[in-house]
Amino acid sequence: MQQAMNIGLLGFGTVGSGVLQIIQEHQDKLYHQIGCGVTVKKILVNDLEKERPGSYTQEQLTTDADEILKDPEIDAVVEVMGGMEEARLYIRQALENGKNVVTANKDVMAEYGSELLDVADANSCDLYYEASVAGGIPILRTLVEGLASDRITKMMGIVNGTTNYILTKMTKEGRLYEEVLKEAQALGYAEADPSSDVDGLDAARKISILGTLGFSMNLDLSDVKMTGIRNVTSEDIQYAKQLGYTMKLIGLASRDNDEVEVSVEPALVPSDHPLASVDDEFNAVYVYGEAVGETMFYGPGAGKLPTATAIVSDLVNVLKNKRLGVSGNSLVLPQFDKKLKADENIDTKYLMRIHAKDLPGTFASLTALFSQHGVSLEKILQVPLNEGKLAEIIVVTHSVSRKTYDDVLEKLNEADEIVEVKSSYRVEGEIK
Amino acid sequence: MQQAMNIGLLGFGTVGSGVLQIIQEHQDKLYHQIGCGVTVKKILVNDLEKERPGSYTQEQLTTDADEILKDPEIDAVVEVMGGMEEARLYIRQALENGKNVVTANKDVMAEYGSELLDVADANSCDLYYEASVAGGIPILRTLVEGLASDRITKMMGIVNGTTNYILTKMTKEGRLYEEVLKEAQALGYAEADPSSDVDGLDAARKISILGTLGFSMNLDLSDVKMTGIRNVTSEDIQYAKQLGYTMKLIGLASRDNDEVEVSVEPALVPSDHPLASVDDEFNAVYVYGEAVGETMFYGPGAGKLPTATAIVSDLVNVLKNKRLGVSGNSLVLPQFDKKLKADENIDTKYLMRIHAKDLPGTFASLTALFSQHGVSLEKILQVPLNEGKLAEIIVVTHSVSRKTYDDVLEKLNEADEIVEVKSSYRVEGEIK
Numbered sequence: 001m002q003q004a005m006n007i008g009l010l011g012f013g014t015v016g017s018g019v020l021q022i023i024q025e026h027q028d029k030l031y032h033q034i035g036c037g038v039t040v041k042k043i044l045v046n047d048l049e050k051e052r053p054g055s056y057t058q059e060q061l062t063t064d065a066d067e068i069l070k071d072p073e074i075d076a077v078v079e080v081m082g083g084m085e086e087a088r089l090y091i092r093q094a095l096e097n098g099k100n101v102v103t104a105n106k107d108v109m110a111e112y113g114s115e116l117l118d119v120a121d122a123n124s125c126d127l128y129y130e131a132s133v134a135g136g137i138p139i140l141r142t143l144v145e146g147l148a149s150d151r152i153t154k155m156m157g158i159v160n161g162t163t164n165y166i167l168t169k170m171t172k173e174g175r176l177y178e179e180v181l182k183e184a185q186a187l188g189y190a191e192a193d194p195s196s197d198v199d200g201l202d203a204a205r206k207i208s209i210l211g212t213l214g215f216s217m218n219l220d221l222s223d224v225k226m227t228g229i230r231n232v233t234s235e236d237i238q239y240a241k242q243l244g245y246t247m248k249l250i251g252l253a254s255r256d257n258d259e260v261e262v263s264v265e266p267a268l269v270p271s272d273h274p275l276a277s278v279d280d281e282f283n284a285v286y287v288y289g290e291a292v293g294e295t296m297f298y299g300p301g302a303g304k305l306p307t308a309t310a311i312v313s314d315l316v317n318v319l320k321n322k323r324l325g326v327s328g329n330s331l332v333l334p335q336f337d338k339k340l341k342a343d344e345n346i347d348t349k350y351l352m353r354i355h356a357k358d359l360p361g362t363f364a365s366l367t368a369l370f371s372q373h374g375v376s377l378e379k380i381l382q383v384p385l386n387e388g389k390l391a392e393i394i395v396v397t398h399s400v401s402r403k404t405y406d407d408v409l410e411k412l413n414e415a416d417e418i419v420e421v422k423s424s425y426r427v428e429g430e431i432k
Numbered sequence: 433m434q435q436a437m438n439i440g441l442l443g444f445g446t447v448g449s450g451v452l453q454i455i456q457e458h459q460d461k462l463y464h465q466i467g468c469g470v471t472v473k474k475i476l477v478n479d480l481e482k483e484r485p486g487s488y489t490q491e492q493l494t495t496d497a498d499e500i501l502k503d504p505e506i507d508a509v510v511e512v513m514g515g516m517e518e519a520r521l522y523i524r525q526a527l528e529n530g531k532n533v534v535t536a537n538k539d540v541m542a543e544y545g546s547e548l549l550d551v552a553d554a555n556s557c558d559l560y561y562e563a564s565v566a567g568g569i570p571i572l573r574t575l576v577e578g579l580a581s582d583r584i585t586k587m588m589g590i591v592n593g594t595t596n597y598i599l600t601k602m603t604k605e606g607r608l609y610e611e612v613l614k615e616a617q618a619l620g621y622a623e624a625d626p627s628s629d630v631d632g633l634d635a636a637r638k639i640s641i642l643g644t645l646g647f648s649m650n651l652d653l654s655d656v657k658m659t660g661i662r663n664v665t666s667e668d669i670q671y672a673k674q675l676g677y678t679m680k681l682i683g684l685a686s687r688d689n690d691e692v693e694v695s696v697e698p699a700l701v702p703s704d705h706p707l708a709s710v711d712d713e714f715n716a717v718y719v720y721g722e723a724v725g726e727t728m729f730y731g732p733g734a735g736k737l738p739t740a741t742a743i744v745s746d747l748v749n750v751l752k753n754k755r756l757g758v759s760g761n762s763l764v765l766p767q768f769d770k771k772l773k774a775d776e777n778i779d780t781k782y783l784m785r786i787h788a789k790d791l792p793g794t795f796a797s798l799t800a801l802f803s804q805h806g807v808s809l810e811k812i813l814q815v816p817l818n819e820g821k822l823a824e825i826i827v828v829t830h831s832v833s834r835k836t837y838d839d840v841l842e843k844l845n846e847a848d849e850i851v852e853v854k855s856s857y858r859v860e861g862e863i864k
Contacts, residue, residue: 022723026581032767033580130578136724138578146562146570148465149458149744274730277709282726291454291741292568294714295731298706305723312581326756335464 004037008068011081018308104131110205136306199228207251436469440500443513450740536563542637568738631660639683
């Protein structure tokens with residue numbers, strides 16, 4: 001019987017204990033796939049005394065990372081400690097010592113993915129990171145393998161469970177942002193400081209990882225234009241709903257020819273779009289490929305066992321590769337140079353909510369202003385406000401360049417008839 | 433520069449020409465992944481003279497399968513000829529001659545998958561068949577790799593585009609089955625003889641392949657209980673809609689402990705279930721894993737390029753494996769003995785539509801009959817019919833065994849007050 005392979009765990013929090021549990025409970029399945037068992041030899045912790053769930057011995061624990069990173073018997077290292085610099089350093093050292101690495105760390109992969117993949121390549125090691133984006137959805141694998149011979153032109157992801165939970169409640173129950181956020185915090189769906197979720201940073205990291213892989217182009221976090229959901233109002237959501245749209249925080253990566261755009265922003269999708277029915281804390285990634293057309297992958301974005309499942313799947317591949325002597329061969333390094341689309345070349349539709357004086361001629365001068373800039377309107381909804389003194393006007397434009405849109409916005413803000421442009425959102429996809 | 437690898441194509445119809453096109457257009461991408469180019473050396477056709485789309489030379493064509501199956505220079509064979517016995521024979525011969533095989537043939541894989549996988553295993557060859565189920569969705573790969581360390585307990589698939597198109601139109605436009613079927617035939621979505629689609633055979637083949645892989649148990653087509661959509665009426669669909677359900681032809685594979693059930697039948701899912709919004713000719717596979725929870729994979733189920741994309745993705749893996757010298761290592765052979773669930777152990781909810789005499793006491797005796805059998809009702813809807821002479825009663829039961837349900841059905845058909853049990857459907861999933 002083939003001897004078991006050894007792994008080291010960096011971190012023993014929720015996800016780490018999930019990984020340990022799955023490895024312990026599925027030895028037969030692992031054996032069947034890899035051809036040998038898997039032993040968790042060492043686990044890096046901060047505190048040796050702390051009680052943790054799961055079955056482990058005191059000898060498995062260490063506070064010294066070198067006991068994992070430098071142990072020649074350890075075949076693969078699983079990084080589930082989170083954080084940034086220390087995790088980056090340990091992953092690097094593990095690779096330099098010839099160890100294959102599986103990580104769930106989206107922060108590190110979004111910031112230092114390209115550096116670390118190069119180190120992996122130089123050392124003929126694997127570096128797998130499926131769990132870093134949408135834990136329960138095997139989307140990276142799908143991009144690399146399933147759609148390998150296609151040309152992906154667009155990805156739209158609901159990749160942050162907290163904001164999707166908040167927007168779902170606001171949409172379905174007509175509730176206010178602040179109120180739902182507090183509820184989400186009480187339920188543990190949102191952190192005490194929710195900024196990395198609600199300002200879009202978490203989603204931006206994930207979409208930069210997806211874009212890098214899907215377009216084979218090294219996209220950084222700084223390439224992602226980022227807008228969060230703090231300013232989304234229930235009114236915006238309800239008016240959009242009336243016009244057939246659903247509000248979602250969308251991580252978008254798209255390309256025309258060789259130029260790409262990457263963004264995270266609250267955007268509107270048609271209510272019969274597959275993304276529109278992704279509710280609560282669920283995640284989904286919609287992928288458009290030239291050959292395959294529309295596909296979508298749906299599942300839990302986080303959670304102990306979904307994330308641990310993704311990690312163990314990666315681990316199976318990594319250990320198989322090592323047994324076969326092909327570690328590092330399946331690394332996917334960016335193949336093309338990055339070309340970002342200039343603002344003026346980003347064409348999209350917008351929904352705008354405008355408060356105007358409710359006087360004869362207001363509407364005509366508003367539409368004249370749009371048409372002077374060559375912007376045609378797809379939908380218009382007008383509602384009296386404030387006992388008829390104001391009109392609330394919601395328009396959906398046809399596709400315009402961001403430059404034109406900015407010009408129109410400026411003119412609108414100068415126009416006498418317009419009291420205020422209350423809000424505006426990108427609109428993705430056509431209503432059938 | 434590494435010499436290109438050679439493949440042989442068996443069949444040159446729509447999908448075959450898609451495969452040729454993708455291979456020709458993506459040489460750089462293939463090179464990047466496999467480490468060498470890919471040449472389509474020979475294509476088996478019936479008729480050398482027929483004009484076909486795409487760029488190929490007359491020398492590439494042959495009517496003699498042996499020129500592919502026995503050519504030592506051919507590394508992999510792609511079977512896209514369809515049909516049953518001949519395809520089975522060629523796949524078998526290719527494997528026996530040490531060639532790796534990629535097939536899109538669900539008929540052959542559903543009937544002879546276990547036999548052919550054994551032949552592949554005995555000859556250390558790969559046999560990949562992603563395109564045989566839901567062409568544009570990399571679901572087999574996901575079951576094998578992405579959810580490798582999970583225990584899948586349930587799969588529900590909308591895996592037949594024709595029937596989903598028909599049911600979508602019936603649901604959204606309130607139209608009749610026959611009418612929509614004719615339209616689908618005119619549009620080329622349904623065949624002149626639609627039976628393999630509308631009677632559920634096509635879906636049954638796919639769910640038997642999914643079940644075999646997901647449960648690692650050799651499930652045959654004959655294990656699948658099959659009901660088609662011929663008897664689904666618009667009334668059934670509309671009443672179900674009123675109660676919050678959407679009608680879909682669901683391929684179901686589920687297991688409790690070690691016992692499995694495999695079926696294809698028109699069934700009701702809650703209208704906010706991810707499967708409910710899979711419309712028109714799209715396919716989706718919903719997978720429940722103990723660790724990962726709910727996931728769903730959505731995309732086109734058929735079509736030239738989606739299917740060809742799946743085939744070329746398989747081909748990339750197969751050729752990589754061959755270059756690495758690990759062909760056959762990733763074959764997944766069923767690991768467990770098959771245990772089918774007895775009817776009396778299949779617990780599920782039902783929606784029943786009953787016509788009863790509209791007399792005092794009818795309703796009471798109906799509910800008494802259910803409760804005598806220990807069946808409790810979750811929902812009841814009663815509508816007068818025929819100027820009040822009849823009552824249309826729709827009930828949704830709580831979960832009952834199929835045995836109990838059959839007993840109730842028998843008693844209902846005997847009861848004086850009941851004119852007719854018009855229809856009944858399985859209900860899957862809870863309305864939130």
